[in-house]
Amino acid sequence: MDIQHLRTLFPITGERVFLNHAVTSPIPLPTYEAMQAYLEERLLQGNTSYDDEHNPLTEARERAAQLIGARPEEIAIVRNTSHGILLVAGGLEWRPGDNVVCAETEFPATVYPWRSLANRGVEVRIVPAKDYRVPLDGLREAIDNRTRVVSISFVEFFTGYRNDLAAIAQMTHEAGAYLCVDAIQGLGAIDLNVEETGIDFLSAGAFKWLLGPSGAGIFYCRQERLNDLDHAVLGYDGAQREPGDYFTLDLPWKQDASRFEEGVLAFGSVVGLAASLKLLLDVGVPSIQARVLELTGYLLEQLEGKQVEIITPHDHPGERSGIVSFIPQGQDPVELVERMGKENIIVSQRGPAVRVSPHFYNTFEEIDQVLEFIP
Numbered sequence: 001m002d003i004q005h006l007r008t009l010f011p012i013t014g015e016r017v018f019l020n021h022a023v024t025s026p027i028p029l030p031t032y033e034a035m036q037a038y039l040e041e042r043l044l045q046g047n048t049s050y051d052d053e054h055n056p057l058t059e060a061r062e063r064a065a066q067l068i069g070a071r072p073e074e075i076a077i078v079r080n081t082s083h084g085i086l087l088v089a090g091g092l093e094w095r096p097g098d099n100v101v102c103a104e105t106e107f108p109a110t111v112y113p114w115r116s117l118a119n120r121g122v123e124v125r126i127v128p129a130k131d132y133r134v135p136l137d138g139l140r141e142a143i144d145n146r147t148r149v150v151s152i153s154f155v156e157f158f159t160g161y162r163n164d165l166a167a168i169a170q171m172t173h174e175a176g177a178y179l180c181v182d183a184i185q186g187l188g189a190i191d192l193n194v195e196e197t198g199i200d201f202l203s204a205g206a207f208k209w210l211l212g213p214s215g216a217g218i219f220y221c222r223q224e225r226l227n228d229l230d231h232a233v234l235g236y237d238g239a240q241r242e243p244g245d246y247f248t249l250d251l252p253w254k255q256d257a258s259r260f261e262e263g264v265l266a267f268g269s270v271v272g273l274a275a276s277l278k279l280l281l282d283v284g285v286p287s288i289q290a291r292v293l294e295l296t297g298y299l300l301e302q303l304e305g306k307q308v309e310i311i312t313p314h315d316h317p318g319e320r321s322g323i324v325s326f327i328p329q330g331q332d333p334v335e336l337v338e339r340m341g342k343e344n345i346i347v348s349q350r351g352p353a354v355r356v357s358p359h360f361y362n363t364f365e366e367i368d369q370v371l372e373f374i375p
Contacts, residue, residue, distance in 0.1 A: 017345040017366045022357035034275035056274040063277035064218040069193035073256035076219045084203025084219035089113040091232030096121025103134040107157045110182040132159045147177045155186035160323025169198030189322040212276035215269035221257045235262030291360040292322045325353040
């Protein structure tokens, strides 16, 4: 991996030490240029013309499928992570007494869509964390014969703990339930294959580790589960419509996941998503993962012996991701993050912790600049 060349694709590296991809990412130059070209065409021509082979929407689906080991027919482009999860929450047929199993460490977007089902008699069960991990035993105890969905993150937003999705999928399917994954905190930095893992549904916004713009994301629906979401939000673009047919009102639904793209998308964001996915695939997610884990491993190693409590689980390589969180001893985390920000070192504060989240184009020297603030 030619880091110096790749850094030229991120002009922010000339101005800031940006280690905050768990919040949002700077977009790379190819993404900016693709979106700029789209906007210029809209500005000067009022419309855009794409053939089927080079349509950014088609490219985004195909590249997203390649990224996660799926088929393009299993991908829909959505607005954000919540949108995809809501397709599942709104699409399944619920009965009073059903339940959804989540974890204490989840970001609200992974929980709130299920809480919205309370008026249908659906219970949300929250599994307590243990040592900042989501315990498999706790999940297993919470799942019963009325569990319809286990909703979990690929990577936990606060600690960076990477869940064992294959093990969770197995116990979920043994109970006859679905596994729905919020992948926004890992996808693009950590390799994930939905077919091998056994995920039923997955959603991830583009604006974090996927290096894309806001307003676009990917939703995966395993082909065998497609018709289980028949009651999800469907619209004009969900029907099998011939080009130019605006008058037939009883068309059948599309037989792939694009049926969930119910209407006009934020197309500028779709263009950006397609470009960002191309960059990630060109660099290669296995190479990206190796680099990210090397950077976070270095940070964890250097934090040992300093005046911090490391809350990111890191006993085993499979637990780690692109996020490292620690509680500074004798320093206010808000003030510490602000002091770094004044030196153009961008990290974030979550609760009592400082969270550092490098991507593949970051360097060890940038990690060292964070460490200078930690006695």
